[in-house]
């Protein structure tokens with residue numbers, strides 16, 4: 001994760017300490033001195049966030065020996081803003097961990113306990129709310145076509161669910177098949193077809209995703225020339241769409257149970 005912010009153990013202890021000081025919403029002179037002492041005892045905190053910011057402020061405040069009422073308020077509001085930022089970072093870490101532990105072999109969407117707001121494509125005044133813990137959305141497509149499917153199944157993926165999965169995880173990738181589906185939804189501005197059946201099989205140790213509806217065409221998401229892409233196979237005519245086939249196409253057909 002290239003842009004992931006990391007916080008050292010010492011700084012985490014500092015954040016916990018700040019939280020105990022601001023529990024009553026205020027900072028007393030004595031508490032400000034305790035904070036000063038924490039930084040003096042742990043000077044390594046002062047070279048990184050959030051210790052450096054607190055150290056800068058406290059040095060300024062205690063220049064004249066004691067802190068005024070106004071300065072104590074300044075310290076309190078600084079600590080509260082640090083707590084809010086750290087909450088966001090910890091929340092992001094938790095999301096990243098859940099995504100990293102998501103199995104690429106289960107044909108389901110990851111369950112991530114967060115709600116993401118997504119603006120409507122057609123009406124900028126309208127916002128939809130996606131709950132990624134069970135892949136639900138407040139849009140009419142989801143309500144009309146998808147709500148009766150089991151939580152986190154691919155049929156529940158309206159375009160907003162795909163946008164939300166993209167929005168919370170811009171810095172890294174999901175399993176390739178899921179990334180491929182998210183990209184498809186983003187480019188087509190459509191959700192996954194709620195009438196399709198979705199299956200994952202392992203071919204040469206790599207997950208290959210199949211989707212099919214009532215037609216003779218089966219969609220296959222698999223590797224080809226270093227990319228994970230979508231292919232079409234017509235069961236009746238026994239041919240690959242546009243003549244383009246993925247790697248291990250014969251094994252894939254066997255896995256699909258297609259008889260030539």
Ligand SMILES: [Zn+2]
Pocket residue numbers: 128137138139140141142158159160161
């Ligand atoms: Zn939706």
